[in-house]
Every structure is written in C-alpha cells, then in structure tokens.
Amino acid sequence: MEAINIALFGLGTVGAGVVNLLQENANELASRAGVRLNVTKALVRSAKKARGCDSSHIAFVDNADAILNDETIDVVVELIGGTTDAFDIIEGALKAGKPVVTANKALLAERGTELFALSCETKTPLLFEAAVAGGIPIIKTLQEGLVANRIEWIAGVINGTCNYILSTLARTDAEFDDVLAQAQAQGFAEADPRADIDGIDSAHKISLLAAIAFGTQVDFAHVDCEGIANLSRVDTDYAGDFGFCVKSLALARRCDNGELLVSVSPTLINKSHLLASVSDEMNAVMCQTNMLGPSFSMGRGAGSLPTASSVVADLVDIVRHRENAQRFALIHPVVTADAGFSEDALAKNASPYYVRLRAQDKPGVMASLTQVLAGAKISISSMVQYPLDTQTVDIVLLTHMTTGQAVSQALGSLSTKMSEIDELVHYRVADFLY
Amino acid sequence: MEAINIALFGLGTVGAGVVNLLQENANELASRAGVRLNVTKALVRSAKKARGCDSSHIAFVDNADAILNDETIDVVVELIGGTTDAFDIIEGALKAGKPVVTANKALLAERGTELFALSCETKTPLLFEAAVAGGIPIIKTLQEGLVANRIEWIAGVINGTCNYILSTLARTDAEFDDVLAQAQAQGFAEADPRADIDGIDSAHKISLLAAIAFGTQVDFAHVDCEGIANLSRVDTDYAGDFGFCVKSLALARRCDNGELLVSVSPTLINKSHLLASVSDEMNAVMCQTNMLGPSFSMGRGAGSLPTASSVVADLVDIVRHRENAQRFALIHPVVTADAGFSEDALAKNASPYYVRLRAQDKPGVMASLTQVLAGAKISISSMVQYPLDTQTVDIVLLTHMTTGQAVSQALGSLSTKMSEIDELVHYRVADFLY
Numbered sequence: 061m062e063a064i065n066i067a068l069f070g071l072g073t074v075g076a077g078v079v080n081l082l083q084e085n086a087n088e089l090a091s092r093a094g095v096r097l098n099v100t101k102a103l104v105r106s107a108k109k110a111r112g113c114d115s116s117h118i119a120f121v122d123n124a125d126a127i128l129n130d131e132t133i134d135v136v137v138e139l140i141g142g143t144t145d146a147f148d149i150i151e152g153a154l155k156a157g158k159p160v161v162t163a164n165k166a167l168l169a170e171r172g173t174e175l176f177a178l179s180c181e182t183k184t185p186l187l188f189e190a191a192v193a194g195g196i197p198i199i200k201t202l203q204e205g206l207v208a209n210r211i212e213w214i215a216g217v218i219n220g221t222c223n224y225i226l227s228t229l230a231r232t233d234a235e236f237d238d239v240l241a242q243a244q245a246q247g248f249a250e251a252d253p254r255a256d257i258d259g260i261d262s263a264h265k266i267s268l269l270a271a272i273a274f275g276t277q278v279d280f281a282h283v284d285c286e287g288i289a290n291l292s293r294v295d296t297d298y299a300g301d302f303g304f305c306v307k308s309l310a311l312a313r314r315c316d317n318g319e320l321l322v323s324v325s326p327t328l329i330n331k332s333h334l335l336a337s338v339s340d341e342m343n344a345v346m347c348q349t350n351m352l353g354p355s356f357s358m359g360r361g362a363g364s365l366p367t368a369s370s371v372v373a374d375l376v377d378i379v380r381h382r383e384n385a386q387r388f389a390l391i392h393p394v395v396t397a398d399a400g401f402s403e404d405a406l407a408k409n410a411s412p413y414y415v416r417l418r419a420q421d422k423p424g425v426m427a428s429l430t431q432v433l434a435g436a437k438i439s440i441s442s443m444v445q446y447p448l449d450t451q452t453v454d455i456v457l458l459t460h461m462t463t464g465q466a467v468s469q470a471l472g473s474l475s476t477k478m479s480e481i482d483e484l485v486h487y488r489v490a491d492f493l494y
Numbered sequence: 495m496e497a498i499n500i501a502l503f504g505l506g507t508v509g510a511g512v513v514n515l516l517q518e519n520a521n522e523l524a525s526r527a528g529v530r531l532n533v534t535k536a537l538v539r540s541a542k543k544a545r546g547c548d549s550s551h552i553a554f555v556d557n558a559d560a561i562l563n564d565e566t567i568d569v570v571v572e573l574i575g576g577t578t579d580a581f582d583i584i585e586g587a588l589k590a591g592k593p594v595v596t597a598n599k600a601l602l603a604e605r606g607t608e609l610f611a612l613s614c615e616t617k618t619p620l621l622f623e624a625a626v627a628g629g630i631p632i633i634k635t636l637q638e639g640l641v642a643n644r645i646e647w648i649a650g651v652i653n654g655t656c657n658y659i660l661s662t663l664a665r666t667d668a669e670f671d672d673v674l675a676q677a678q679a680q681g682f683a684e685a686d687p688r689a690d691i692d693g694i695d696s697a698h699k700i701s702l703l704a705a706i707a708f709g710t711q712v713d714f715a716h717v718d719c720e721g722i723a724n725l726s727r728v729d730t731d732y733a734g735d736f737g738f739c740v741k742s743l744a745l746a747r748r749c750d751n752g753e754l755l756v757s758v759s760p761t762l763i764n765k766s767h768l769l770a771s772v773s774d775e776m777n778a779v780m781c782q783t784n785m786l787g788p789s790f791s792m793g794r795g796a797g798s799l800p801t802a803s804s805v806v807a808d809l810v811d812i813v814r815h816r817e818n819a820q821r822f823a824l825i826h827p828v829v830t831a832d833a834g835f836s837e838d839a840l841a842k843n844a845s846p847y848y849v850r851l852r853a854q855d856k857p858g859v860m861a862s863l864t865q866v867l868a869g870a871k872i873s874i875s876s877m878v879q880y881p882l883d884t885q886t887v888d889i890v891l892l893t894h895m896t897t898g899q900a901v902s903q904a905l906g907s908l909s910t911k912m913s914e915i916d917e918l919v920h921y922r923v924a925d926f927l928y
Contacts (some may be wrong), residue, residue, distance in 0.1 A: 081785050085644055091709065092641050189639075195786035197639025204638075205623075205631025207526050208806035210519055275525065334771060334792070351515050352629035352803040358768070358790040369786040372642035384818030 061090060064379055067101040067127040068118075069149050070139035074163055074190070075102065076112035077368030078137065083114065093376045101127055103140070112364070128152045135378055137371060138162040143170050150175055154182045159385060161374040163190035163367055169264035172271070172278035185385055187374035192265040193218050193343040195366030196359040197373060202272045202347070209349035211273040213313035215493060218265045220341040220362045221256035222288050222308035224248045227339040229296045230305055236293060248341060258287035259324035262310040270312035270322045273347070276399035284405040286325040295416060295485060298446065298456045302414070304328035305336045309490060319402035321409050328414050328489040334358075335493065346493070407465040411488040412441070415467060417455045417475070418483035421447065425480050429455065429471075436470035438462045452482075458489065497530040498813055501561040502552075503583050504573035505536045508597055508624070510546035511802030512571065517548065527810045535561055537574070546798070562586045569812055571805060572596040577604050584609055588616045593819060595808040597624035597801055603698035606705070606712035619819055621808035626699040627652050627777040629800030630793040631807060636706045636781070643783035645707040647747035649927060652699045654775040654796045655690035656722050656742035658682045661773040663730045664739055670727060682775060692721035693758035696744040704746035704756045707781070710833035718839040720759040729850060729919060732880065732890045736848070738762035739770045743924060753836035755843050762848050762923040768792075769927065780927070841899040845922040846875070848892055849901060851909070852917035855887045859914050863889065863905075870904035872896045886916075892923065 068075045082089065082097050090096050099118055107120040127133055128149075136153040138160060140146050146167050153160045154175070162168070168175065168188055179186035189199045193216065202211070217223055221243060228239045240257070243249035255261045263283040271278040288308050296306050309327035314320055329336045334356050338344040343361025348354055360366035378385070402409060419425045426445075433440060443457040459467070467486045475481040502509045516523065516531050524530050533552055541554040561567055562583075570587040572594060574580050580601050587594045588609070596602070602609065602622055613620035623633045627650065636645070651657055655677060662673045674691070677683035689695045697717040705712040722742050730740050743761035748754055763770045768790050772778040777795025782788055794800035812819070836843060853859045860879075867874060877891040893901070901920045909915040 081642055085642060085785070088644055088709075089642065196789070197635055200634065200639050201631055204811065205634050205807055206803070207810045208515055208519060208523065208803045210522055275522075334768070337768060337771070349803070351519070351799040353794050353800065354792075355630070356790075356792040358788075360787050365785040366787065369640070369642045369783070373639055376641045377638065381815065381818060384815060 061096050062094070063096040063098050064134045065098055065100045065132050066135050066137060066375065067103070067130070067133045068099055068137045068139060069103045069124070069127070069146075070141070071102045071104050071111055071115065072139065073112070073364045074367045074371065075139045077364030078371050079113035079115065079118070081365060081368040081372055089372070089376065093379045095379055097372070097375060097379070101130065101133060103127060124149050124152060128156050128158070133158060135159050135161065135375060137375070138164060141166070143167045147171055147175070150186065151178060154178050154184045154186065157182065157184050159185040159187070159378045161187050161371055161378070163188070163371060165191040165261070165264040165268060169267045169278055169280035172268070176278070183385065185378055187377060188268070189374050190367045190370035192268055193345055194359065194361040194363065195369040196343055196345065196357050196361065197370065198269065198345045198357060199272065200373070201355070201357060202269065206347065206349055206352065206355060209351045212348040212350060213311065213492065214266070214269050214273050214345060214347045215335065215490065216266065216269065216310045216343070216345040217307050217335055217338045218310050218343050218345065218361060219256055219262045219308055220343065221249045221253060222262070223338065223342065224340050226288065226296070226306055226308065229293050230300065236291065257289050259285040259308060262308060262324040266310035266312055266322055266324060269345070270320065273312060274314065274320055274399065276320065279399065279401065282322055282399070282401035284323040286406060288326050291326050292485070294454065295414070295487070298416065298454070299328050299414060301444070302442070302456070302458060303331055304414070304489065305331055306487065307335065307338075313492070315402065315409055318400055320400050321402045321405040323405045325406055326487050328487055329493065333493055406488070407468070408463055410461045410463050412461055412491050413459045413464065413467050413486050414489055415457050415459065415471065415486045416484070417471065417481055419453055419455060420480040420482070421451055421453045422480050425478065426455070428474060428478060432470050432474045436466050438466055438470060464488070495524060495530050496528070497532050498568045499532055499534045499566050500569050500571060500809065501535040501537070501564070501567045502533055502571045502573060503537045503558070503561070503580070504575070505538050505545055505549065506573065507546070507798045508801045508805065509536065509573045511798030512805050513547035513549065513552070515799060515802040515806055523806070523810065527813045529813055531806070531809055531813070535564065535567060537561060558583050558586060562590050562592070567592060569593050569595065569809060571809070572598060575600070577601045581605055581609070584620065585612060588612045588618045588620065591616065591618055593619040593621070593812045595621050595624075595805055595812070597622070597805060599625040599695070599698040599702060603701045603712055603714040606702070610712070617819065619812055621811060622702070623808050624801045624804035626702055627779055628793070628795040628797065629803040630777055630779065630791050630795065631804065632703065632779045632791060633706065634807070635789070635791060636703065640781065640783055640786065640789060643785045646782040646784060647745065647926065648700070648703050648707050648779060648781045649769065649924065650700065650703065650744045650777070650779040651741050651769055651772045652744050652777050652779065652795060653690050653693075653696045653742055654777065655683045655687060656696070657772065657776065658774050660722065660730070660740055660742065663727050664734065670725065691723050693719040693742060696742060696758040700744035700746055700756055700758060703779070704754065707746060708748065708754055708833065710754065713833065713835065716756055716833070716835035718757040720840060722760050725760050726919070728888065729848070729921070732850065732888070733762050733848060735878070736876070736890075736892060737765055738848070738923065739765055740921065741769065741772075747926070749836065749843055752834055754834050755836045755839040757839045759840055760921050762921055763927065767927055838899075840922070841902070842897055844895045844897050846893055846895055846925050847898065847901050847920050848923055849890070849905065849920045850918070851889045851905065851915055853887060853889060854914040854916070855881065855885055856914050859912065860889070862908060862912060866904050866908045870900050872900055872904060898922070
C-alpha cells in the first residue's frame with residue numbers, strides 16, 4: 061500500500077496525539093484513506109525530552125530546512141504555535157508545494173490573509189480544522205456541509221477554559237479566583253490564562269469562522285472582545301435567578317443594517333437553550349442559516365486526541381484529493397464581499413441587557429434610576445432588588461432592546477452624579493438565539 | 495463563468511426546494527463553487543401541474559432517456575423516490591458517467607450495495623447527504639470530519655413524524671391517535687404514516703449510517719425495528735415521572751461481544767441528555783468515537799429547503815471535485831469488515847429496561863412478580879405502583895442490565911399463568927448515552 065510521509069513541526073500534546081491516533085486507528089485509516097499515513101520526521105527543540113507517544117520511527121531534526129527541503133516529505137503539520145516561526149514554516153512549506161495542516165488559530169487570525177493568498181497562489185492546500193473548536197468538524201461543516209446556505213449568524217462556546225470556569229461558578233459556591241486556580245491545577249487553564257480569560261483565544265477562533273461564513277478576510281483586529289475576568293459570581297447567581305446562565309459567547313452576525321458584528325463577550329443565555337447545556341471543556345457552535353434554519357454541533361474543544369482527530373481528518377482530506385490539490389486548495393478562503401465590519405460592535409449593536417447596580421439603600425435611588433432609564437428610552441422588562449445588608453442593595457434589571465452605549469451613557473452619568481451608586485455592570489442577553 | 499447543467503428526476507417538494515435554493519443563494523453558490531449551477535431539465539409526470547418554484551427555465555421531459563442520453567446534462571438529482579424506477583435511473587446515470595445526488599433512503603438502504611458497487615466500478619460519484627437527517631451534514635461528518643475515529647456507537651432521533659408525536663405526547667394530555675391525526679393535518683405525517691410510525695424510515699436511515707460508520711454493507715434487513723404505534727401515553731407519563739422522555743431511537747452499536755447491533759425502538763432517554771431536548775421536527779445524531787469522544791449534531795430533518803440544503807451541498811462537492819471524480823467516488827462506500835450483525839438485537843443485547851404491568855390489585859401479584867424476576871436474575875433498580883381505580887394498578891419498574899428476551903420470558907410466562915395480569919410492556923433505557 062502506498063504511504064504518505066508526514067513531518068510534524070512540534071511534538072507536544074497535540075503532536076503526540078496525532079502519533080498515537082495514527083497508530084491506534086491505523087487499520088481504519090489505511091482503509092478509509094487508501095494509503096498508510098506515516099509520521100517520518102519531527103522538528104523538536106530537544107531530542108531527549110520524553111514524548112507522550114512511541115516516537116521510535118520518527119527522525120528528530122532541529123531545523124526547518126531539514127523538513128522543507130526533504131523531497132520524501134509529502135505533508136507538513138505545524139504545531140509549534142506562535143505567529144513568527146510558524147509563519148515562516150507554513151510559508152516555506154506552501155512555497156515548496158507541500159500541503160500544510162495547522163491548529164494555529166492565533167497565526168491564522170492575525171496573518172491568515174497572507175497565508176491563504178499564498179495557498180491560492182501556490183495551489184497548495186492549507187487546512188486548519190483543528191484551529192477552531194478542537195475535534196468538532198466546524199470548518200468543514202461551514203465550508204462544505206452548509207455550503208448551500210447564507211449564514212445569518214454563528215454563535216459559539218469555543219473556549220474550554222472560560223467554559224470550565226463559568227460552569228463551575230454555576231454549579232458551586234466558589235469564587236472566580238479559586239475556580240481559576242483549580243482549573244490551572246487540573247490542566248484546564250494555562251499558567252498564564254490571559255489569552256483564554258480575556259477572550260483572545262475565542263476572538264481568534266470567531267474571526268476564522270466569520271471569514272468562512274461571510275466570505276470576508278480574516279480580521280482579528282475587528283473582533284470586539286470582552287473577557288470574563290471582571291465577571292463577579294453575584295452576577296452569575298442573579299442571572300441564574302432570572303433563568304439564564306452566563307457563557308463567554310463568540311458571535312459573528314450580519315446585522316439588519318448590513319454591518320458585520322464579530323464579538324466575544326460574557327453573555328446571558330436562556331437555561332433552556334442548547335448552548336446553555338454545553339458545560340466544562342465541551343465546545344459548541346450554532347449557526348442560523350437561510351435554508352436549513354438552525355444547525356448545532358457539540359464536541360470536545362481541546363485536548364490531545366480530540367485535536368488530533370481534526371488534524372488527521374485534514375490529512376485524510378489532503379490524501380484523498382492529492383491528485384486534485386490545485387482545485388482543493390481553492391475551496392478554502394473565499395472572499396466574496398467587503399466585510400463591512402461593525403466598529404464598537406458590542407457598544408453599538410442592539411440587544412437586551414442585564415444590568416446590575418450596587419447602591420446604598422437610600423430613598424431616591426430607584427426614582428433616579430427609573431427616571432434616567434426612561435430619559436434614555438431604555439425600557440425595563442423586569443427588575444429585582446437584592447438586599448445585601450441593611451445599607452446596601454443590588455438592583456438587577458433586564459432591559460428590552462437597547463445598546464451597550466445607551467446603558468453605559470445613561471447609567472454611567474447617573475453613577476457619577478450619585479455617590480450612592482458604587483458599582484455598575486451590564487452584560488448582553490442573547491435573545492437572537494431563540 | 496462556467497455552468498453546470500443539472501437534471502432533476504422529480505419536481506415535488508424537495509425538487510422545488512432545490513430550484514428555489516439555487517435561485518435565492520445563486521451569488522453565494524457561484525462564488526463558493528466557482529461555477530453557475532443551472533437546473534435545465536426535469537422529469538415530471540405532468541407538465542401542467544403547479545410547481546412551488548419558478549420553472550420557466552426548466553425543460554420538462556417525460557422519459558428518463560431524454561435526460562440520460564443528453565450530453566449537456568452534467569449531474570443528475572434523483573428525487574422520485576421508490577425502489578424500482580429510481581434504481582433504473584441511478585443505474586443508467588452512473589453507467590452514463592453522470593454523477594448522481596439522491597435523497598432516496600429507502601432505495602439505498604434496500605439496494606444500495608449494488609448501486610455503491612456500480613459507483614465504484616464506473617468511478618462516478620453517488621452522493622446522498624439528504625437521505626439521512628435532512629439538512630444535518632451527518633454523512634459528510636462521518637465520512638470526512640470524523641474519519642480519524644473508530645465509531646463506538648451512533649444514536650439518532652431521525653424521524654420527524656415520530657418525534658413530533660412523542661414531543662406532543664410529552665407536552666400535552668392528548669392521546670396517541672389524536673396527535674397522529676393532528677400531525678397529519680399539519681403536514682408532519684403522511685396520509686399513510688406507517689413507514690414513519692413503524693420505524694421503517696428510521697431503519698432505512700440508520701442502516702446507511704451504520705454502513706458508513708462501521709465499514710459494512712448497507713443491510714436494511716438486519717435492522718431490528720420496533721415502531722411507536724403501540725406506545726401508550728401512560729408509559730410516556732410514567733417515564734416522565736422517572737425522569738425520562740421516550741424517543742424513537744435509531745441505534746448502531748458495536749457491542750462488547752463484537753456483534754453489530756442496529757435497531758430502532760421506543761427508548762427511554764434521561765431528560766437531562768441532549769437527545770432529550772430534540773423536539774418536534776428536529777433531528778439529531780450523536781456519535782461516540784474513540785478519539786474525539788462524543789459528537790452531537792442537530793438540525794432540521796425534513797422539509798423542502800433543509801433537504802435541498804443537503805442536495806445542493808452534494809452538488810457543490812461534485813463540482814469542486816469534478817476533475818477528480820474517480821477518486822472522489824471512492825470516498826464513499828468503504829467496506830472494511832464483515833458486519834457481524836447481531837440477530838434479534840433488541841431481544842438479546844443487554845440494557846436496563848422500563849417494565850409496566852397492568853394488574854388487578856389483589857394480594858399475591860407483587861409477590862409473584864418479584865419472585866419471578868429474582869428467578870430470572872432480573873434485578874430491580876426502582877419500582878412504583880400507580881392505582882388506576884379501586885381494582886386495578888399499574889406496576890412500573892426500572893431494571894438493572896438485563897435483556898428484552900429475559901424480561902419477555904419471565905414476565906410473559908407470569909402473565910400467562912396469572913389471570914390478574916392484563917397488560918405487559920417493556921422498553922429499553924438508553925443508559926449507554928451517559
């Protein structure tokens with residue numbers, strides 16, 4: 061049986077997953093792909109480090125050219141991460157006519173436009189299923205399964221660290237910082253968790269999904285991004301009382317005014333909605349389409365083997381279409397239109413809002429609040445007052461459609477004027493999901 | 495721009511959906527496929543009948559050869575249904591080297607082995623995404639997105655009629671026959687609903703999914719199939735009390751003994767499980783895989799445009815890979831192993847069971863029941879007695895792992911012996927989902 065030789069750049073968690081998967085499911089894969097998939101080389105920093113896989117058949121090299129100039133290597137898998145060396149590697153591989161599979165969402169979100177253009181120019185495939193939502197085949201679903209549809213919006217719970225933290229907050233009485241520490245201890249969060257907690261990782265991923273769904277360039281800079289670091293557990297509790305859970309929701313949506321909103325933000329989701337049932341390290345993506353209607357996919361969004369599942373699916377795609385690589389390469393980045401990205405998307409685009417004020421329990425606060433909201437034409441759908449002690453209350457309200465800008469302006473100026481108001485937060489409610 | 499000419503066999507609900515979709519999303523599709531997709535001919539019985547689409551650009555013909563011998567036709571879409579004429583049409587198209595898209599699950603489930611062999615032999619694609627779960631791209635997900643995984647089981651809620659009826663039973667106080675009549679009035683059930691109600695439609699679909707997932711021949715005859723016609727609403731009510739909903743569950747599972755269980759049966763599913771949240775006309779498929787773990791997809795399982803979404807996705811696949819049709823054709827039916835189908839799957843394979851006996855409320859019934867169960871080594875996990883009137887009770891119990899055979903034998907012989915027992919039903923509980 062014909063064999064395809066694969067070189068891995070990087071042999072860490074995901075790389076070891078790829079090697080283990082190819083070994084464990086070798087017979088199925090040979091039958092389904094019609095060839096043997098052999099990892100023959102790997103670029104690693106230290107040849108002596110223990111790997112979580114049998115690497116006895118893999119030649120370790122310490123420089124990229126030893127792979128890129130090797131004519132026996134058919135396909136390259138980039139798993140070193142980062143946006144500099146990884147760029148050079150992918151650029152070099154495409155120029156050498158070697159198809160590339162990568163899981164590097166940061167690189168593609170920040171410099172994907174160049175690389176996709178090079179993939180088209182060299183007619184060499186650049187596949188990236190593993191870059192978004194781990195093992196869920198969401199890239200293929202958007203590019204192929206739902207290809208007949210115009211996408212109206214995509215909403216995703218696509219960061220496992222945030223989702224683990226928010227699920228634990230909803231399930232227990234623990235505070236945010238303790239849950240984060242616990243997530244780090246269990247390997248669900250990085251030692252430096254900022255890329256996850258601040259929403260950057262989700263922003264990378266949603267910018268890729270938006271590019272595919274709306275036929276735009278990948279443009280990470282246009283994602284309006286709010287993390288979960290400032291989220292307080294009182295808000296997840298109150299949201300729960302109102303029938304919602306809080307998720308870090310990545311969203312790409314063509315608005316009524318034609319603008320493209322791409323955002324990541326803590327968002328209230330009705331507990332009865334499917335996205336609310338996505339807990340811990342699971343990921344899910346929901347699309348609203350103009351022909352099929354809603355489409356929902358769920359699966360593991362991270363981890364060695366789930367990510368390897370997507371890397372190897374891309375390898376099989378490349379192998380199955382290797383005699384047609386030129387055309388196959390062109391499936392991917394289809395730019396059909398000016399994006400029309402919305403600036404300040406989260407502030408400007410209408411949504412119902414959850415608003416909480418922490419205030420001194422004095423006469424006049426509620427009167428001033430309702431008067432200010434009425435003046436700003438912000439209409440209240442429900443309001444509850446939670447006494448914290450004899451002097452302080454939390455006033456929690458849900459609004460009808462308004463904008464974050466309107467809420468910030470109206471209540472921000474109120475809290476500046478009234479020393480009785482100590483704290484003001486507001487989060488979007490994902491009404492469009494229903 | 496290059497154009498691809500498509501001929502439709504049949505221009506009913508789905509055919510009109512295809513024409514409408516191609517018109518509505520024409521620009522997106524031209525950009526994504528790189529060609530115009532034009533329906534130029536359609537085989538119809540009556541050229542005068544009103545169609546739910548603009549057919550002014552379509553030449554109507556009344557015999558298959560007017561399409562099969564037409565060299566301007568690039569692709570054929572078979573939508574006439576049935577297993578005789580449709581077979582001849584697909585056979586003729588493949589022999590003429592014209593790729594085929596079909597939504598005909600009955601044909602593929604009953605005669606697919608021949609047609610897939612012909613597709614391989616003629617190296618001409620035969621695609622059928624629309625045949626299972628309407629607009630959910632589950633065929634592509636299994637064949638491509640999850641290609642790196644060994645599938646452990648697939649469970650699906652894949653018949654909209656059954657699911658509409660069961661969802662309505664769970665939500666209202668109506669009786670089965672009234673809900674069925676209402677479903678027929680609303681177009682969710684056919685005038686002759688037997689293929690749906692008896693599980694045949696789900697059986698067709700799960701036999702296709704099983705063939706793909708387990709690399710076996712399509713073999714509808716080996717699906718052990720139990721419909722929902724005998725399901726009584728007292729059982730859906732009692733199941734609800736125990737925390738379950740009842741779904742018509744299609745299942746394909748490699749059992750511990752190596753046998754392949756393929757079945758359709760009314761099955762109790764924990765209300766907290768995702769599959770329980772699939773209501774009315776929605777479909778969902780869950781797979782357990784050895785690398786990714788669980789994978790879940792949900793979407794509309796029927797209807798004009800959702801089904802057209804899958805038909806057109808197949809058309810785009812064919813177009814994108816038309817220079818590579820030979821290899822592309824071979825992606826599909828991969829027979830890797832003897833199936834090892836389980837005979838009498840539902841009776842022989844272990845599961846927890848829901849059991850209900852309707853009995854006269856006389857001393858000794860419960861003693862005999864528990865004695866018989868103990869004798870048959872059927873262990874009870876919970877039991878509740880529901881008095882219906884002063885003389886009659888329903889005894890409902892959940893068992894630990896046992897077999898349908900054991901339950902039937904033990905309780906069947908008891909009810910034969912004891913005239914006090916009037917009714918005996920048992921349904922599987924989908925414990926493996928958790």
